[in-house]
Amino acid sequence: MTLLLLMVAAFSAVVRLAGAVIPMPVQLVPFAVSVLVFGLPHGALDHLVPARLRPGTSTIRSVLVVVALYLVVGTATAAVWVTAPLLGFAAFIVVTWFHWGQGDLFIDRLLDDGTAGRLGAALTVAVRGALPMLVPFIAQASAAAAVVIGTVTSLGGTPAAAAVEVPAAARVAGGALVATLIVLHLLAVRRARVPLWRQATEDIVLVIFFAVVPPVLAVGLYFTLWHSVRHILRLELTDSVAAEQLHHGRLLAPFLRFMRQAWPITAIAVGMLVVLALALHRADLGVYLALIAALTTPHAVIVTWMDRVQRTWHCAPTTDHEISPT
Template structure:
């Protein structure tokens, strides 16, 4: 498993086993709770993990309490968000492509740093391979759930997606196969930050989650328990290395203001959707919000990882 804290790995493993079991025993119930569970996990765990970027940036860039330092950071951060938002508004297909590419890289990179030795022959390739498997499994394990969400977000007719519907199984198998080929190569190289058993178990558990559960449940659990909680631990360690005494509770207190801003952003997107008939799905709007927040967050995280390896 990717977490250094045993309790988190127990929670992660237990959550996956429970989700997979309920997906077989009570599929209709899981389908009903999926959207609510997604919104809950995104706003309780997912969004807060990126809501302390301003504090991370203060340590990364040596920002003091001067107003000019903070104005420069916030204006740059908001400008990136605005540009991504405008791309979605005027060219939604381009916005979706950018979001998928960013997600593949960001998810894969975060997991790579925890599992594989940075700088090893397979580290860069592993980032893209794992990220591709994650995104492909979320979309194509049950294309009749996720492709309509994408259709609503990019405002294109279903006819454009006929190829993806018809070849979803092949795409899914190919994405999983390429990942496990690389898993075997990494295992043979031994360039790991965890034991071989934990590395293989993590890969199998994640694949089972994404393939066997409802796509929104699978994404929610991955985003919350793998990705976001992993980042929270890394950021707490980063703060402590820079002389800040941060606990999980103080981390969440720091995250509250910008988490509330994100909620306001979702409300604005909902208003735009209602006013201009931009799409017809709140879930699509949630993913647009995540994409708007992801690029500037990824830039900060990239710099944080670079600092650790300097």
């Protein structure tokens, strides 16, 4: 996947040097695909997570608790977006920063290849969430701000309220923050006495990717093929049948099993997207982002609980990490 992102970055750089632009319909393809594959479905099994990870929890109780969480937290998130779209978008960036960092932290723990301890975990979450959430606003401020403006206006915000500009000083400060986080992250990896090459390669490639590739295309690809795929793997490892298949090197069968399990909730989410589009009399990226935001907040709560149960933040890379279903 790292190689694919680097290839997309190289292609985008060539297009830019040629004085051309990647058409917006092309940039939107990953988001369109994510509606049915990887992206939207990656959180569709949240209702089964408590039953899978906590012995003695019935499926009915698991479903009821998670549905209640989504109703309360998701509705509160949606209310913020409706009443103050710009604030909602800002909160979405913060939540996604943390949540996407969580995803990479789990993979590091799974591979026993990354930082050690809670401080190392915090560094991993900080840097890996910052790359997709900050770098576009630093390297491509106008294009990134245009996404914010388009989303806010899609939800009824006024152009004046949606006027987002990234001051030069803020971009410099943001760049310094990202650079500092990367250095600290790699120093923590080195201190953990694990090979440095994977973490350094991913950090560098992600910086290049989000600095060069148009923000819509970059975030869409990352969401669909990086973050969502990694979380689906995490969910497959909580299912005894899928985990056994993975341990035997089979990848397709566990994924097809996941998709069969995820399709009912995915269908409900797609229905919600259709209703939202009809209510707003438009179907664009802004509408989709608003729905994703309402789903991401409770989903991040579930993943944070998974981190606690699986002791993701406590495990050092040299410690056996319990990932098998309970």
